Amino acid sequence: MIDLAALASLRAVDTHGSVVAAADALGFTPSAVSQQVKRLERQTGVALLERVGRGVILTDHGRHLVDAGGRLLADLEEVESTLHQRADAVVGHLRLTAFSTAMRGLVAPVVGRLRDAHPRLTLSLTEREPWDTVELVASGQSDIGVVHRWGDVPIAIPDHLTATVVAHDVADVIVHRDHPLAGRPRVAPRDLVDESWIATPDGTICRQWLTRMYAGTGRLPHIAHTAMEFDSHLALVGARQGIALVPRLGRRPLGADLVAVPAHDPEPTRDVIAVHRRSMAASPAITAVLQGLRREPTPGSAAP
Numbered sequence: 001m002i003d004l005a006a007l008a009s010l011r012a013v014d015t016h017g018s019v020v021a022a023a024d025a026l027g028f029t030p031s032a033v034s035q036q037v038k039r040l041e042r043q044t045g046v047a048l049l050e051r052v053g054r055g056v057i058l059t060d061h062g063r064h065l066v067d068a069g070g071r072l073l074a075d076l077e078e079v080e081s082t083l084h085q086r087a088d089a090v091v092g093h094l095r096l097t098a099f100s101t102a103m104r105g106l107v108a109p110v111v112g113r114l115r116d117a118h119p120r121l122t123l124s125l126t127e128r129e130p131w132d133t134v135e136l137v138a139s140g141q142s143d144i145g146v147v148h149r150w151g152d153v154p155i156a157i158p159d160h161l162t163a164t165v166v167a168h169d170v171a172d173v174i175v176h177r178d179h180p181l182a183g184r185p186r187v188a189p190r191d192l193v194d195e196s197w198i199a200t201p202d203g204t205i206c207r208q209w210l211t212r213m214y215a216g217t218g219r220l221p222h223i224a225h226t227a228m229e230f231d232s233h234l235a236l237v238g239a240r241q242g243i244a245l246v247p248r249l250g251r252r253p254l255g256a257d258l259v260a261v262p263a264h265d266p267e268p269t270r271d272v273i274a275v276h277r278r279s280m281a282a283s284p285a286i287t288a289v290l291q292g293l294r295r296e297p298t299p300g301s302a303a304p
Contacts, residue, residue, distance in 0.1 A: 001043070002040065002043055002044065002065075002069070003036070003039060003040060003043060004072075004073070004076070005036060006036040006037065006039050006040040006043075007040065007065070007066075007069045007072075007073070008026070008073065008140075009022060009026065009028070009033045009036040009037055009040075010036075010037050010040055010048060010049075010058075010062065010065065010066060010069075011066050011069065011070060011073075011139075011140070012025055012026050012033070012141075013033065013037065013049065013056065013058075014058050014062070014063075014066050015139050015141075017055065018055050018056065019033050019034055019037075019056065025141055037049060040065075044061070044065065046059075046061040047059050047061065047062075048061055048062035048065060049062055073140065074160075074277070074279040075279070077277065077279040077280055078279040078280075078282070080283075081279065081280050081281065081282040081283035081286070082282045084282075084283055084284050084285065085282040085283065085284055088284060089120070089284060090117075090118040090120065090121050090284045090285050090288045091118075091120040091121060091284075091285065092120075092121060092122075092283075092285050093121075093122045093123070093124070094121070094122075094123050094124075094143045094144060094285055094286070094289060095123075095124050095126070095141070095142045095143045095144075096123055096124070096125050096126070096142065096143065096144045096145075096146070096289065097125075097126045097127070097128050097132075097133045097136050097137070097142040097144070097145045097146070098125070098126075098127060098128075098133070098145070098146035098147075099127070099128070099129060099130055099133070099146065099147065099148060100127055100229065100230075100250070101169075101230065101247055101249045101250030101251070102146045102148070102249060102250065102272055103125065103127050103146075103250070104249075104250035105249040105250030105251070106146065106166070106167060106249060106250070106272065106293060107125065107146060107293070110289075110292040110293055111123055111125070113292060114288060114289065114292050117288070118285075118288055121285050121288065123289075126142065129204070130145075130147035130148055130155055130205060131155070133145035133146070133147050133275075134147060134155065134156070134157060134158070134161070134275060137161060137275050137276060137277065138158045138160065138161055138277075140277070143276060143277070143280065143286070144274055144275070144276050144286065144289055144290075145274070145275045145276070146166070146272065146273070146274050146275075146293070147272075147273050147275060148169070148205065148270045148271065148272050148273065149205075149270060149271045149273060150205055150206065150208070150209035150268070150269075150270040151209060151212065151266060151268075151269065151270070152212070153205055153208045153209050153212065155205065155273075157273075157275055160277060160278055160279075161275045161276065161277055161278065162275065162276055162277075162278050162281060163273050163274070163275050164273065164274045164275075164290055165271045165272070165273055166272055166273065166274045166290065166293040166294050167249070167271075167272040167293070167294075168269060168270070168271060168272065169247050169248060169249040169269065169270045169271075169272055170247070170248055170262075170267065170268065170269050170270075171245050171246055171247040171248070171263070171268035171269075171270070172245070172246060172248065172260035172261060172262055172263065172268075173187055173192070173243055173244070173245055173260070173261045173262075173263050174233070174234060174237050174243060174244045174245070174246045174254070174258055174259070174260055174261075175237065175243045175258070175259050175261060176237055176238065176240050176257060176258065176259070177256070177257055177258065177259050178240075179243065179259070181243075181261055182259040182261070184261055185261075185262070186261065186262040186263065186264050187261050187262075187263055187264075188263070188264055188265045189213045189214050189215075189216070189217050189263075189265070190217055192213075192221075192243070193214070193217050193219045194222075195221075195222070195242070195243050196222050196223075196224035196241075196242040196243070197210065197221050197222060197223050197224060197225075197242050197243060197244065197245070198223075198224065198225045198226075198227060198232075198233045198236045198237060198241060198242045198243070198244040199221070199223045199225075199226060199227075199233075199244070199245070200226070200227070200228060201226050201228060202226075204228075206245070209245075209268060209270075210245055213245075213263075213266065213268065224241060224242045225241055225242060230244075230246045230247070230250075230251065231252060233246055234246065234251075234252065234254070234258060237258055238255075238257050238258055245263070245268060246260075247268075247270065249272070274289075274290055274293055
């Protein structure tokens, strides 16, 4: 009989490209992962990994086992989810991954209520960027992912995942109270063409949206400073180093020195989306988490 835990370890080696990386993702030691793969080789009687340089790759037999075994693991996940549905039992352990502002503004307020309502459900939380989150859920390393989609900036979601919009968010242009735009009721991209921006790094979804805001102006945004965290953006705006586009979800109070000016044409809006594997669709635990996230107030309705 094939050891399912060992099969999961082999799959992790394939996903991450090495025994060490697989061990880190699974929370095991490298020697434990190696032992599981060796046990699987003894059980099947065939070599599943071969060494290439300092790394390892799957043999043809290993590739067949991972591909076929992935379907088996998905079937077992579906069986377990359906069993819990039949018992109407919100139980088990779920791994939830979310981007930073969703972790602060959406997930954190929910986890305490979930614990109180469902004491047999436990959660472990990880903060990652949306593309990484989708990959973690798709490969079975996380169970629920919270990602965002700005306007028409796409995020690819594999067919074996289900996506549910749980909230909508709006971003405002943040300026210093002494800035000429601070008294405006709203601003459009043409009002901002000569401004210096504090922005997220190139390649991030938020940076892509900022660039698309400038479509039709004949200009690109001038990026004066780059920072990953929106709290850093607010600090730099407070230091009069530029302006920033900051979502309302998870945003700290601005204080007396900063002003949020709504933007329009286009309005910077994003969908907050929860993704999970279709094989877990029947799980009452998944349903409870989705319902908890939806019960939060719509972030975009908050006052700037």
